[in-house]
Amino acid sequence: MRAREIERYKKRLTAKRIELLDRVRDAQDTEVTVGEEKAADLGDRALSSTSRTVLHQLSASERQVLRRIEKALERIGEGTYGRCLNCSQPIQKGRLDAVPWARYCIECQEKLDRGEIEDIDP
Numbered sequence: 313m314r315a316r317e318i319e320r321y322k323k324r325l326t327a328k329r330i331e332l333l334d335r336v337r338d339a340q341d342t343e344v345t346v347g348e349e350k351a352a353d354l355g356d357r358a359l360s361s362t363s364r365t366v367l368h369q370l371s372a373s374e375r376q377v378l379r380r381i382e383k384a385l386e387r388i389g390e391g392t393y394g395r396c397l398n399c400s401q402p403i404q405k406g407r408l409d410a411v412p413w414a415r416y417c418i419e420c421q422e423k424l425d426r427g428e429i430e431d432i433d434p
């Protein structure tokens with residue numbers, strides 16, 4: 313893969329990572345507010361703020377995406393980005409365009425979905 317292409321994926325990965333991390337930070341800010349509200353008023357207001365905090369937190373799949381983005385950025389640093397973790401062949405460009413943190417080529421992803429190969433990092 314050309315350096316310019318890698319740079320483009322790196323930008324997208326970094327932007328998505330910042331977006332997810334910003335939401336974690338927002339959730340933490342909300343928790344501080346909840347704490348203050350709780351101290352002032354232990355009634356319904358504190359309860360509704362708590363539910364709001366839960367909504368702001370990252371879902372399990374978003375946390376997984378965040379981890380995969382960080383792994384992908386590591387692979388860029390190691391010079392192995394864009395290669396399938398199973399067969400080491402280049403991952404299809406269209407696939408990386410859709411999911412820059414993709415770890416497997418389409419063929420291996422299908423094998424994985426059918427349970428024919430083991431996910432090295434579920």
Ligand SMILES: [Zn+2]
Pocket residue numbers: 396397398399400401416417418419420421
């Ligand atoms: Zn593969």
